[in-house]
Amino acid sequence: FKAGMAKRALVIGTETLSRVIDIYDRDSMIFSDGAGATILEYKEVEEDGPGILASSVMSHCIDEAFYLYMGKSNFPDSDPRVRYIKMKGRKVYEYAMKHVPAAMKACIEKAGVEVGQVKKFFLHQANEKMDEGFIKALYRLYGMKEIPADIMPMSIHKLGNSSVATVPTLFDLVKRGILDEHQLHAGDVVMFASVGAGMNINAVCYRY
Template sequence: MTKIIGTGSVLPELVVPNSEFNNNTFFDKKGIEIDSPGSAITAKLETITGIRERRYIPFDQDSRPLMIEAAKTAIADSGLDPNDLDGIIVAHNAGNILVGEHAFHTVPNMGAYLKNALGITNHEFFAYDILFACPGWLQGVIQAHQAIECGSAGNVLVVGIEVASRMLDPHDMDSMVLADGCGAAVFSKGDNGVISHATFSHANDDIDAIYLGKSNKEDVGGSCWFKMNGRDVYRYATTWVPKVVKKALEKASLSLTDIDMFLFHQANEKLNLAIAKNLSDLYEVGADFFAGKLPMTIQFLGNTSVATIPTLLDMVLKKNLGDFEIKEGNTVVMASVGAGMHCNALVYRF
């Protein structure tokens, strides 16, 4: 099996409450101004998503320091030297977000930047990026598992980095859900660990559910603003995440009631509760089965996209999220969903 031997995460220093957006003027997707004060719109956002605040990196900083700090924390937690690694996989949505520009760079790739920053001199090594939207970190874990299982790597660092704050349209309510963050984990061979996994990629009528595009306000320049068709995303997530989790459980010959905790992508509080309800319906168990098994960070971290699951995992493992605790022998499901649309799930025994 492939096991986690170290984790790390970084919470950016700028705390941004919903009230920060109270003076914004919001427009709908047709460019028509919404006839409601910003405070009413932010209140609606909190009701729908559960988000009270989120975190951004300093605006004089690019993406790399956040990634490097989380990676170093995970490596230190593993007890390894960086040169003990055989590979790095960095999941992201926009590479290195630049300072003072509405732009990002993907060359050199983030994996190369990180290898350089860690001082890794071994060239018999892979350092690549994965672009798979919010499920990217979990897909990176699956690829690390495959590399370790086939003998091409012994220790692999998988990082999820998101700096969404530079791509948020200040005139679009949907932009307020996103935030910055980074989480990482080191994987190696062990007796316990990854039991099974499943991935679905549809990319059919749902291809435009989440995308980058123009601002809702006509006179704002640029075409790399985050855009989302919320109802389509909700429909996809509540339909397919339960099914991809069920697929992974079937591969492991396990049932829902064998699972001790669920680490879901943190996109929306109500969305996660709906996914849990639909998953419990598939197994004909009561929704109360999830009580105490569904930790969330969405309320105070917002949606950090590809960084949500590794951050959540790190906080729970280090007992930094209330009473949630993963104990030896516990079986945990991790599941994510995002632009494409894609979704995936992984079953892990600690």
């Protein structure tokens, strides 16, 4: 948009993890297939009007690039030539807990809003305990211990971890009123945040 190459863009996130998971790996049970899409259009955001307020990105791609990799099956008699997606789970968890809250805070500050104004956090659906950790760590960065109720919708218990599709599908569930305890209202400030292979982190502040 800034380069003037397009005014409107279709952004798609889709994943078919069923093609690369190892059924003999216990971590594979949480993975799923999914897709999400949105159309973005460039325009100046009016004061208190809907739109993207700010974004924040972090990438660490040296040792971290190998936290997710393609490896052999856990089944000893499997074809040694076939590779499946594997994850150094502890490394991913430690990395995410260290960097995601900082990226979220940077995005909030860039947007010029207070953390208390953020009504919902739409986080990558990999691990509910980890997502709760992100929110608690973020609030601690602001010297706050109390976290508002119903601020973090979850869908992993319904849809699993569909990688890049988790955030758009979660947002769609809330937008359509399918998660009873979560609603959106015009003017609400929300945050989208994700972490994934690379390792890469993205955070976006958005006014609904």
